[in-house]
Amino acid sequence: MNNTKLTVSHAPFWHDGDSVFQKNLNYMLALLPAAIFGILQFGAPALGVMALSLSCAMFWELVINLVSKKPATIGDLEAAVIGLLFGMMLPAITPWWLILTGTFVAVFIGKMIFGGIGSSPFNPTLLGMAVLMMSWNMFFDFDTAYVDYDFAFTAMAPLAAVKTQGAAAADFFALGDLFLGREVGAIGAVFGLGLVLGGIYLILKGYSRWELSVSFIAGILITAFLFHAASPDAYAGPLFHLLSGYTLLGAFFLITESASSPVNRIPMLLYGFLGGFMIILMRNVGDYADGTILAILLVNVVSPLLDNIRPNALGKGMNNA
Amino acid sequence: MIKRSFFALSKPRLTYDLLEPDPDGPRAIPLPDLVTLLLTEAIDNTRPALIKKGDPMKKGQKLALYEDSTAYVVSPVAGTIKSIDTYPDDFGEIATSITIAHDPEKTSEIEPLELPEDISSAAVHLKKLPGAPPFDILADENFTIRTIVITGADTDLLTTTSQYVSTAHARDLEQGAAILKRLTGTARVCLALPEGINGHNRFNSLQVLKTSPVYPDTLPAMIMKDHLDTVLPAGKTPEDMGICFIRAEAVVSLARTYEKKALVFEKHLTLVDKAGFRHRIKAVIGTPLRHIFNQLDIQINDQDRVIIGGPMQGSATFTTHHPVTPETDTVVVQDREILPKISDTPCINCGKCIQICPASIPVNMLVRFLEVDQFEEAAEKGDLEACIECGLCGFVCTSQIALGQYIRLGKHELHKLRAEV
The missing domain is CATH 3.10.20.90 (Phosphatidylinositol 3-kinase Catalytic Subunit; Chain A, domain 1)
Structure with missing residues (x-):
C-alpha cells in the first residue's frame, strides 16, 4: 500500500464559491452610495459617526468572542454590516456614548446571545436602534439635530413635519428633492437614489430577495394610498411616505435581513407587505413619526409563523402504501 | 468547477454534460498484475471460510465468504488469491477486499457458465456484470416490478458513460432489453436518454424517455415524476412503486454474456x-x-x-x-x-437552498434539526426522507455547510433508530 493521503469528504464536491464574507462585502458595497452622500451632505461628523459605529460593532463582537472563548467571527463582516447600517440610521451629530451603547445592544442582545450569525429572531441593527429610541428619544429629533447646519433646502424632517402639522406639510417637500437626498434625516437614509441603486444591485446579485423589497414597497404604497384617498387632508400621499424617513433603507436593507425574514416565496410576499402596512399604520394612526424600526421588528416575530406556508416536499403526505 | 455568476437573480442552473456527436471509442486499460474485488460482507473469523489466501482461481469463478452467503464477487482473471482484508466504506460499514494475483499462463482456465433462464438464477450468477444489474430486486417477490427504466442518461454531472454505452451499443442494448423482458416477464421497458444527443433513432423496440439537460432531472425520483406520472413517496424506493432502474451498461453486458455464452x-x-x-x-x-x-x-x-x-x-x-x-x-x-472549503458557520437563513431544492424540502429547518442530532424531528418537520440527494443545497450554501453530509448521515442514523424500535 502506498501512503498518499487523500482528502475524504462527502458529496457534493463542488461549491459555487459564495460565502458569508462575500455576501456581507456586497452588502457594504451596496450601502456605499448612500453612505458617501451622507458624508457629503452632513460633513465630517457623519463620517465619524459611521466609522465609530462600524468599529464599535466589530469591537463588541470580538469582545464577546473572547469572553465566551469562541473563535473570532468578525472576519465574516456580519458585525461590520450591522455597524455600518446602525451608523447610517443615526443623525450626524450623535454623541459617541450613544453609539457605543447602541452597537452593544445590537451586537450582544440582537445577535450574540442567540448564538451569533443566523440565529437572531430580530434584525440586530433595528433592535439596537429601538432601544436607543426608547431610551434617548431626544437624539432622534432630526430638526434639533441639525440646527447648526445651513442647508440650501427645507431643513425640516419630513415625517415629523407631517406628524405635527398635518398632511399639508408634505407640500413643502418636492418628491424629487426627497429622492435625491435634499432633506434632513439620518446620514444614510436621505439619499433615496443611492439606496435604490444599492438595493437593486443586491437583488441582481442574489444577496437579497426581490419578493421582500417589492412587497414591502407595495405594502407602503397601497396602505398609504388608501389612507390618503380616505382623507387627503389628514394623511400624506403614498410617494411621500415611500421617499421619506427610513422607508427606502428599510425596503432594500432592513426588511431583507436574512436571519429574521422568511425564505419561501408566498411568506416573503406576505411578510414584506405586512411590514409596509404596519409602517404606514404606525405613522398615520400611531404615535411615532417614523414607524419603520418598530414595524419591522414587529413583523420579524411573524416570520417563523409565515414560513409554515410552504409547498409540500416531494412525496410527502402521501399514503405509505 | 462551476462558479456563481456575477448576477444571480434566479436560481443557478447546472446542466448535464452531453455526449459529443461523434464520440471516440474508449481507451482500453491493460490488465494489471493484481486485481482487487470488493465483497459487501464482513469477515467473521469464527466461521469456516470457503476461500483462503493461496487458493487458485479460474476466470469467472464465483467467490463467497461462507456457505450461506448471498454476497459474492466473480473473479475476472485466472490466478491465485493473494490476500483477503477488511475494507471500510465511508459510513464505516465493513466490506471485504479480495486481491487476486493474475497468472497470464492460465488464461484458458475459464469457469463454464450456464446461461440463466429465469430471474432468480440470474441473481445468483449475473449480479456482478459490469453495470451491476439489480437482479436481487427483480427476483425479490416482495416487489411487483411493472416498469423497468434503463438509464441511458447519466445521473451526475461531467460524466457521459451511460450516454456513450447506450448509443454506441444500441443493438446490444435492445437485445439485452429483450432478454430482460424474457427473464422478468415485465411488459414495459423504457430507456431514459437525454434530449440533444444523437442516436435517439437507433431504438425501435424501446420506448425512449427524453430527459431534460438540467440537473437533477435524470435522478430516478425526477424521471418518475416527469415521465412516469408517479411521485416517489418520501422514504420509499422506486421498487416499492413497481419501478426498477437499471444501468444501460448492465443491459449491454447482459446481451453480450448471452451472445458469447461467457461472462464479460x-x-x-x-x-x-x-x-x-x-x-x-x-x-x-x-x-x-x-x-x-x-x-x-x-x-x-x-x-x-x-x-x-x-x-x-x-x-x-x-x-x-x-x-x-x-x-x-x-x-x-x-x-x-x-477543493471547496467547508465551514462551521451556522445557517444564515438566506433561502438559496429552498430556492434550488427540486424536492421542496425546507433545508434551513432540516439542517437545524440535524445539527443537534434530532433525526425523528428532521424526518417529521424537515422532510428528511423526501431528499433525493442531488447535492444542490450544499452546492449553493452561502454558509458552506456540509449539507450533503448532514443529510446522508441523518438518513443513516434515522434508519438505525427505526431498526432499533
Missing part, C-alpha cells in the same frame, strides 16, 4: 482529470484506480481528492488502490488547490 468483465468509465479533461476508458473490473492513473499519467498527490462517481453525488475514496467495481461509472480527480 470490462467496465466503461469516464475519468475526469485535474484539468477537467474527460478520458473515456475501458477497464477490467477489479483494476485498482492507481493502475489507471499510471496508464494515463495522472499524478495524485497528498490531499488531492479522488471521487468515485460524479461531483454532486459521488463518494470520495481514501485510497488510490480502490478498484473499479461493477457500479463505477465515473472517477473524478480534484487537485487539492481547488
Whole structure:
C-alpha cells in the first residue's frame, strides 16, 4: 500500500464559491452610495459617526468572542454590516456614548446571545436602534439635530413635519428633492437614489430577495394610498411616505435581513407587505413619526409563523402504501 | 468547477454534460498484475471460510465468504488469491477486499457458465456484470416490478458513460432489453436518454424517455415524476412503486454474456482529470484506480481528492488502490488547490437552498434539526426522507455547510433508530 493521503469528504464536491464574507462585502458595497452622500451632505461628523459605529460593532463582537472563548467571527463582516447600517440610521451629530451603547445592544442582545450569525429572531441593527429610541428619544429629533447646519433646502424632517402639522406639510417637500437626498434625516437614509441603486444591485446579485423589497414597497404604497384617498387632508400621499424617513433603507436593507425574514416565496410576499402596512399604520394612526424600526421588528416575530406556508416536499403526505 | 455568476437573480442552473456527436471509442486499460474485488460482507473469523489466501482461481469463478452467503464477487482473471482484508466504506460499514494475483499462463482456465433462464438464477450468477444489474430486486417477490427504466442518461454531472454505452451499443442494448423482458416477464421497458444527443433513432423496440439537460432531472425520483406520472413517496424506493432502474451498461453486458455464452468483465468509465479533461476508458473490473492513473499519467498527490462517481453525488475514496467495481461509472480527480472549503458557520437563513431544492424540502429547518442530532424531528418537520440527494443545497450554501453530509448521515442514523424500535 502506498501512503498518499487523500482528502475524504462527502458529496457534493463542488461549491459555487459564495460565502458569508462575500455576501456581507456586497452588502457594504451596496450601502456605499448612500453612505458617501451622507458624508457629503452632513460633513465630517457623519463620517465619524459611521466609522465609530462600524468599529464599535466589530469591537463588541470580538469582545464577546473572547469572553465566551469562541473563535473570532468578525472576519465574516456580519458585525461590520450591522455597524455600518446602525451608523447610517443615526443623525450626524450623535454623541459617541450613544453609539457605543447602541452597537452593544445590537451586537450582544440582537445577535450574540442567540448564538451569533443566523440565529437572531430580530434584525440586530433595528433592535439596537429601538432601544436607543426608547431610551434617548431626544437624539432622534432630526430638526434639533441639525440646527447648526445651513442647508440650501427645507431643513425640516419630513415625517415629523407631517406628524405635527398635518398632511399639508408634505407640500413643502418636492418628491424629487426627497429622492435625491435634499432633506434632513439620518446620514444614510436621505439619499433615496443611492439606496435604490444599492438595493437593486443586491437583488441582481442574489444577496437579497426581490419578493421582500417589492412587497414591502407595495405594502407602503397601497396602505398609504388608501389612507390618503380616505382623507387627503389628514394623511400624506403614498410617494411621500415611500421617499421619506427610513422607508427606502428599510425596503432594500432592513426588511431583507436574512436571519429574521422568511425564505419561501408566498411568506416573503406576505411578510414584506405586512411590514409596509404596519409602517404606514404606525405613522398615520400611531404615535411615532417614523414607524419603520418598530414595524419591522414587529413583523420579524411573524416570520417563523409565515414560513409554515410552504409547498409540500416531494412525496410527502402521501399514503405509505 | 462551476462558479456563481456575477448576477444571480434566479436560481443557478447546472446542466448535464452531453455526449459529443461523434464520440471516440474508449481507451482500453491493460490488465494489471493484481486485481482487487470488493465483497459487501464482513469477515467473521469464527466461521469456516470457503476461500483462503493461496487458493487458485479460474476466470469467472464465483467467490463467497461462507456457505450461506448471498454476497459474492466473480473473479475476472485466472490466478491465485493473494490476500483477503477488511475494507471500510465511508459510513464505516465493513466490506471485504479480495486481491487476486493474475497468472497470464492460465488464461484458458475459464469457469463454464450456464446461461440463466429465469430471474432468480440470474441473481445468483449475473449480479456482478459490469453495470451491476439489480437482479436481487427483480427476483425479490416482495416487489411487483411493472416498469423497468434503463438509464441511458447519466445521473451526475461531467460524466457521459451511460450516454456513450447506450448509443454506441444500441443493438446490444435492445437485445439485452429483450432478454430482460424474457427473464422478468415485465411488459414495459423504457430507456431514459437525454434530449440533444444523437442516436435517439437507433431504438425501435424501446420506448425512449427524453430527459431534460438540467440537473437533477435524470435522478430516478425526477424521471418518475416527469415521465412516469408517479411521485416517489418520501422514504420509499422506486421498487416499492413497481419501478426498477437499471444501468444501460448492465443491459449491454447482459446481451453480450448471452451472445458469447461467457461472462464479460470490462467496465466503461469516464475519468475526469485535474484539468477537467474527460478520458473515456475501458477497464477490467477489479483494476485498482492507481493502475489507471499510471496508464494515463495522472499524478495524485497528498490531499488531492479522488471521487468515485460524479461531483454532486459521488463518494470520495481514501485510497488510490480502490478498484473499479461493477457500479463505477465515473472517477473524478480534484487537485487539492481547488477543493471547496467547508465551514462551521451556522445557517444564515438566506433561502438559496429552498430556492434550488427540486424536492421542496425546507433545508434551513432540516439542517437545524440535524445539527443537534434530532433525526425523528428532521424526518417529521424537515422532510428528511423526501431528499433525493442531488447535492444542490450544499452546492449553493452561502454558509458552506456540509449539507450533503448532514443529510446522508441523518438518513443513516434515522434508519438505525427505526431498526432499533
